[in-house]
Amino acid sequence: MTKTIAKTVLSLNLNGVVRDDVIPDNLLLVDYLREKASLTGTKIGCDGGECGACTVLIDGRPRHACLTLAATCQDSEIETIDGLSRDSRLTALQRGFNEKLGAQCGFCTPGMIMASEALLRRIPNPSETDIRDALAANICRCTGYVKIIEAVQFAAQALTEGEPAA
Amino acid sequence: MNETSPAQSIGVPKPLVDGPEKTTGKAMFAADFQTAETLVGRILRSPVAHANIIAMDIAKAEALPGVHAVVTEADCSDSYGVLPIAMNEWALARGRVRYRGEPVAAVAAIDVATAQRALDLIEVTYEELPAYFTAEAARAEGAVLLHDDKPGNIERDAEFDLGDVDAELAAADLVREIDVNCAEVCQVQMEPHAAFAEYDGARERLTIRPSTQVPFYVHKMLARTMGMAEGHIRVIKPHIGGGFGSRTETLQSDLIAGLLARKARATVKVVLSREETFITHRGRPESRIKMKVGMKADGTITAVDFTVQQRGGAYSGYGIVTILYSGSMIYGLYNIVSARFQGVRVLTNTPPCGAFRGHGTVKTRFAFEGLIDDMARELGLDPFAVRRANLLVAPTMTENDLLVNSYGLDQCLDWVENASGWKSRKGKLAPNKGLGMACSHYISGASKPKHWTGEPHATIHLRVDWDASITLLTGAAEIGQGSSTVMAQCVAETLGVDMGRINVISSDSALTPKDNGSYSSRVTFMVGNASIDAAQNLKARLVEAAARKLEIPAADVECLGEVYRGGQQDQGLTFEEVVMEALSGEGTITVKGNYDTIPESWGGRKYRGAAIGGTMAFSYAAQVVEVTVDPHTAEITVDKVWVAHDCGKALNPLAVEGQVQGSVWMGMGQAMSEETAFHEGLPLAANMLDYRVPTIIESPPIEVGIIEAADPHGPFGAKEAGEGSLSGFLPALTNAVADAMGVRAAELPLTPDRLLELLEKKVREDAATSGRNRGAA
Ligand code: FES
Ligand code: FES
Numbered sequence: 001m002t003k004t005i006a007k008t009v010l011s012l013n014l015n016g017v018v019r020d021d022v023i024p025d026n027l028l029l030v031d032y033l034r035e036k037a038s039l040t041g042t043k044i045g046c047d048g049g050e051c052g053a054c055t056v057l058i059d060g061r062p063r064h065a066c067l068t069l070a071a072t073c074q075d076s077e078i079e080t081i082d083g084l085s086r087d088s089r090l091t092a093l094q095r096g097f098n099e100k101l102g103a104q105c106g107f108c109t110p111g112m113i114m115a116s117e118a119l120l121r122r123i124p125n126p127s128e129t130d131i132r133d134a135l136a137a138n139i140c141r142c143t144g145y146v147k148i149i150e151a152v153q154f155a156a157q158a159l160t161e162g163e164p165a166a
Numbered sequence: 167m168n169e170t171s172p173a174q175s176i177g178v179p180k181p182l183v184d185g186p187e188k189t190t191g192k193a194m195f196a197a198d199f200q201t202a203e204t205l206v207g208r209i210l211r212s213p214v215a216h217a218n219i220i221a222m223d224i225a226k227a228e229a230l231p232g233v234h235a236v237v238t239e240a241d242c243s244d245s246y247g248v249l250p251i252a253m254n255e256w257a258l259a260r261g262r263v264r265y266r267g268e269p270v271a272a273v274a275a276i277d278v279a280t281a282q283r284a285l286d287l288i289e290v291t292y293e294e295l296p297a298y299f300t301a302e303a304a305r306a307e308g309a310v311l312l313h314d315d316k317p318g319n320i321e322r323d324a325e326f327d328l329g330d331v332d333a334e335l336a337a338a339d340l341v342r343e344i345d346v347n348c349a350e351v352c353q354v355q356m357e358p359h360a361a362f363a364e365y366d367g368a369r370e371r372l373t374i375r376p377s378t379q380v381p382f383y384v385h386k387m388l389a390r391t392m393g394m395a396e397g398h399i400r401v402i403k404p405h406i407g408g409g410f411g412s413r414t415e416t417l418q419s420d421l422i423a424g425l426l427a428r429k430a431r432a433t434v435k436v437v438l439s440r441e442e443t444f445i446t447h448r449g450r451p452e453s454r455i456k457m458k459v460g461m462k463a464d465g466t467i468t469a470v471d472f473t474v475q476q477r478g479g480a481y482s483g484y485g486i487v488t489i490l491y492s493g494s495m496i497y498g499l500y501n502i503v504s505a506r507f508q509g510v511r512v513l514t515n516t517p518p519c520g521a522f523r524g525h526g527t528v529k530t531r532f533a534f535e536g537l538i539d540d541m542a543r544e545l546g547l548d549p550f551a552v553r554r555a556n557l558l559v560a561p562t563m564t565e566n567d568l569l570v571n572s573y574g575l576d577q578c579l580d581w582v583e584n585a586s587g588w589k590s591r592k593g594k595l596a597p598n599k600g601l602g603m604a605c606s607h608y609i610s611g612a613s614k615p616k617h618w619t620g621e622p623h624a625t626i627h628l629r630v631d632w633d634a635s636i637t638l639l640t641g642a643a644e645i646g647q648g649s650s651t652v653m654a655q656c657v658a659e660t661l662g663v664d665m666g667r668i669n670v671i672s673s674d675s676a677l678t679p680k681d682n683g684s685y686s687s688r689v690t691f692m693v694g695n696a697s698i699d700a701a702q703n704l705k706a707r708l709v710e711a712a713a714r715k716l717e718i719p720a721a722d723v724e725c726l727g728e729v730y731r732g733g734q735q736d737q738g739l740t741f742e743e744v745v746m747e748a749l750s751g752e753g754t755i756t757v758k759g760n761y762d763t764i765p766e767s768w769g770g771r772k773y774r775g776a777a778i779g780g781t782m783a784f785s786y787a788a789q790v791v792e793v794t795v796d797p798h799t800a801e802i803t804v805d806k807v808w809v810a811h812d813c814g815k816a817l818n819p820l821a822v823e824g825q826v827q828g829s830v831w832m833g834m835g836q837a838m839s840e841e842t843a844f845h846e847g848l849p850l851a852a853n854m855l856d857y858r859v860p861t862i863i864e865s866p867p868i869e870v871g872i873i874e875a876a877d878p879h880g881p882f883g884a885k886e887a888g889e890g891s892l893s894g895f896l897p898a899l900t901n902a903v904a905d906a907m908g909v910r911a912a913e914l915p916l917t918p919d920r921l922l923e924l925l926e927k928k929v930r931e932d933a934a935t936s937g938r939n940r941g942a943a
Binding site: 099 | 181182184185186187188189190191192193194195197198200353354355356357358405406407408410437439440441645646647648820821823824827828830831832834853854855859861862863865867868
């Protein structure tokens with residue numbers, strides 16, 4: 001009854017774990033993460049490419065998981081908010097968003113933190129402009145962004161002062 | 167000794183108690199719940215703006231393999247709504263659709279594709295009716311009525327006439343008028359609406375997790391719509407991705423999830439798209455305001471005469487309340503005596519409006535603060551001087567009987583004047599730069615509840631068990647504003663214990679006491695006070711137990727938080743020991759605390775609807791906005807905002823700053839770029855690209871000054887912090903643009919298009935004037 005959709009065996013490294021899944025070719029990465037892998041930390045805030053809530057790292061680069069077909073991630077390394085804190089310890093960014101109140105409702109937060117993570121790996125000591133540029137595709141409706149900038153600055157400082165990188 | 171000094175929880179910056187979940191992705195929002203068997207719920211929406219439904223055939227959809235339920239109005243026992251007198255909405259349209267996108271049927275199926283195919287198989291026959299997309303069209307002579315019981319398509323006329331407006335206008339040295347129109351705006355909270363509903367067919371019980379600010383109201387409306395006993399429904403509030411008023415009322419998606427789950431006798435998840443979330447709307451109505459103000463030469467305001475017309479959308483919702491707020495809240499900020507108001511809320515074939523942050527107050531404030539700024543200029547007065555000439559003196563009652571017990575507006579003015587360098591910089595900025603300022607206020611909870619049952623406004627339970635941890639049970643909805651944190655702070659402070667002892671459980675109808683929900687900035691004030699009351703009751707129990715154990719009179723027990731002792735020399739009992747003693751022969755302790763408003767705060771009786779605006783305390787705010795305008799593109803850059811907010815007492819200064827920054831910034835979106843738009847009722851901007859929410863790139867630094875004019879009734883003196891500084895941004899911005907460019911914006915949002923038009927008009931007028939002057943010379 002259903003039109004058959006071609007399927008792919010997807011092999012990738014998801015938050016440090018290698019896994020294989022049989023997935024339909026039209027499956028979006030964000031649905032793969034949330035439904036197939038049960039990692040619901042990544043959020044869906046819009047109908048495609050408008051809000052940044054779904055930001056994950058693909059091979060270290062921030063990407064909209066809602067605009068990416070899972071099948072195109074063959075052999076990639078995917079990192080999501082769910083895998084960021086190791087051994088339940090908050091990373092510097094997570095502590096920054098927590099302690100500086102970069103997260104109010106927390107819905108934009110996974111995307112914000114992943115986009116910030118990519119920034120800090122690229123530029124450990126970002127200027128305010130660097131931060132604004134890196135988060136330009138991420139909408140937050142609660143904070144007015146002021147404390148998000150402070151959260152990222154807090155993390156950058158903590159990291160450059162020798163906090164072990166998570 | 168260190169361990170005996172009580173822990174301080176109030177007045178110090180505290181991260182949110184649920185911060186770790188939110189920063190690790192573990193926080194579960196409604197759409198995150200999933201079981202192996204969860205069905206997908208989808209909604210069929212009306213393609214037309216106004217029509218009678220002649221026929222509907224769901225047989226083919228029901229027959230489609232993989233479809234478990236199809237629901238229509240036939241599955242609904244009753245209508246629903248906000249006010250008991252205006253419940254004219256149905257979860258699924260009954261007989262008539264009144265806006266494009268109104269839900270008419272819904273399906274639950276094994277997957278999205280099947281659900282979508284099932285929707286395509288539902289046949290609906292519509293008989294189209296004339297549709298009205300503007301307030302004027304809906305009010306026109308002979309227009310077809312949207313609702314038979316609303317003649318003229320008027321939801322509500324509201325009016326008052328207090329003092330002696332005509333005499334006071336006549337006595338003024340300057341009388342000026344303004345006519346403004348503000349676009350409709352939408353909350354666009356980041357989380358699209360969702361609900362996860364589980365139906366237990368064996369017991370006929372429903373458990374639902376809706377994305378709502380008002381779990382209690384959703385509970386009531388589910389029972390009403392589904393014809394179920396209230397006790398057979400359990401509403402559990404998951405994490406909520408913001409609200410700002412969009413979820414201050416029950417939404418169809420909440421009800422539809424319940425209806426589908428029951429019919430399928432299964433678990434159903436309904437997740438709206440962003441487009442559907444826009445169509446669900448409940449935002450701020452388009453408003454046309456005409457206002458006349460009289461002023462003395464020294465800046466004293468003699469009278470205000472104004473009309474407000476709101477395009478309310480297709481159903482009542484909060485409409486009556488919104489239009490009443492737009493009038494009553496002219497009072498409470500300044501010393502105004504004479505005011506006349508005429509408001510009209512109009513029903514139109516557009517998505518229903520609701521209670522957006524700053525409910526009802528924002529556009530009136532915009533008109534007023536812009537008008538008095540122009541009048542100040544004309545009278546040669548500084549904008550600050552005009553505000554200072556009209557301050558209230560607390561305690562007082564306003565002319566419309568609003569109680570003002572605390573008032574920090576004067577301090578707010580001083581703070582922003584200094585912080586922004588107003589005196590030295592105003593009028594001396596580079597060309598195309600400007601400074602503007604404005605004031606605002608907001609209620610700390612509506613004093614009269616919408617459903618009057620005689621219950622207290624807020625109830626808190628505290629449970630202490632053998633492990634000496636304290637569980638705080640509250641029905642108040644944590645929606646990201648930090649309410650759970652504030653309650654934990656209030657309890658910890660009252661008991662003198664570390665906040666780490668307290669676990670907050672928020673909003674699960676099977677566990678937590680009823681609460682009206684998170685709206686009208688009521689939670690800190692009302693639930694905060696109930697938390698203090700509960701903690702005091704618990705403390706009394708613990709002191710009694712300590713007295714028993716120490717064998718001294720209770721009056722002699724000194725409570726140091728973690729230690730209860732008899733005197734300086736006594737090493738005393740630890741908190742754990744006191745708890746054990748208290749439990750002995752008694753078992754787990756549960757105490758409660760209540761809060762009720764006082765009748766003086768319930769608003770007056772001078773006109774119909776005068777209760778709206780009544781509150782225990784007002785917050786106050788002043789702000790200065792600095793802008794740069796590109797004279798060629800008319801693009802406005804907000805360089806900086808200085809805002810002072812009188813919240814009585816900053817229980818959590820970190821959260822107060824966050825709330826104030828968020829409010830100011832939300833005002834900025836409304837002032838500069840946000841606007842819903844329709845073509846023949848079809849939403850043109852139902853996505854986050856066309857509906858322009860400010861990004862981090864154009865968002866300014868916002869410096870917050872916390873002013874603490876303690877309120878005698880507030881919890882530790884606190885008042886609201888999450889709404890009062892929103893409305894001031896709009897006029898502060900347009901006043902800054904007026905300062906920079908010499909033009910007065912009367913239409914919002916002030917997009918580059920609109921500003922360019924104003925600038926070009928000014929150039930033409932200036933040329934004409936100088937031409938005339940040359941001609942005359
Ligand atoms: S969910 Fe909004 S950009 Fe992907
Ligand atoms: S914290 Fe709520 S959207 Fe950013």
